[in-house]
Amino acid sequence: GVEVPHYPRDLPNILITGTPGTGKTTTSEMVAEATGLAHINVSELVKIKSLHEGLDTEFDSYILDEDKLIDEMEEMMKPGGKVVDFHTCEIFPERWFDLVIVLRTDNGVLYPRLEARGYNAKKINENMECEIMQVVLEDARESYAEQIVIELQSNSIDEMEENVSRVKAWMDQWVANNKK
Numbered sequence: 001g002v003e004v005p006h007y008p009r010d011l012p013n014i015l016i017t018g019t020p021g022t023g024k025t026t027t028s029e030m031v032a033e034a035t036g037l038a039h040i041n042v043s044e045l046v047k048i049k050s051l052h053e054g055l056d057t058e059f060d061s062y063i064l065d066e067d068k069l070i071d072e073m074e075e076m077m078k079p080g081g082k083v084v085d086f087h088t089c090e091i092f093p094e095r096w097f098d099l100v101i102v103l104r105t106d107n108g109v110l111y112p113r114l115e116a117r118g119y120n121a122k123k124i125n126e127n128m129e130c131e132i133m134q135v136v137l138e139d140a141r142e143s144y145a146e147q148i149v150i151e152l153q154s155n156s157i158d159e160m161e162e163n164v165s166r167v168k169a170w171m172d173q174w175v176a177n178n179k180k
């Protein structure tokens with residue numbers, strides 16, 4: 001059969017995804033702090049490296065150049081040890097990730113977070129609908145092995161701290177299981 005290239009990793013790669021405002025960046029920074037993994041904020045990377053085809057003025061967001069983004073990230077992902085933060089999960093190669101966290105936030109909590117960001121009404125509505133329809137969770141379940149996709153509630157600071165502890169515990173276990 002065809003041999004699929006596989007790059008063994010000394011450390012895992014974790015994807016933290018979810019609708020904008022669910023707490024990906026804050027949680028990822030805390031996970032990086034707690035575990036020593038390197039945080040890759042994909043939205044920032046897209047902006048800094050111009051991995052886009054300009055601005056979608058209607059939604060006030062960048063039109064992603066997926067091929068450029070994947071090329072840019074491939075070498076970073078190979079050795080492992082990354083916590084990747086992005087609102088879209090189905091564009092990445094499945095083999096990159098050992099754990100996929102989908103953050104979830106209740107409507108009444110998410111709405112004011114999006115408002116506080118100064119998003120326009122169209123962008124708020126788009127993101128609220130995304131969360132209500134569980135778009136990211138369903139995309140994650142379609143794109144990755146069932147057992148690596150974990151849904152976590154992110155409504156409060158307590159929940160966020162609990163989520164960070166869970167990811168840290170998961171990582172310690174991964175490292176113990178993968179010791180050479």
Ligand code: DAT
Pocket residue numbers: 018019020021022023024025026027113154155156157158159160
């Ligand atoms: P994202 O990266 O998913 O867009 P963020 O980390 O920038 O989200 O968080 C958006 C805002 O909401 C920010 O002001 C921090 C706050 N926040 C996020 N998760 C939270 C939580 N679980 N409890 C309280 N506040 C939270």
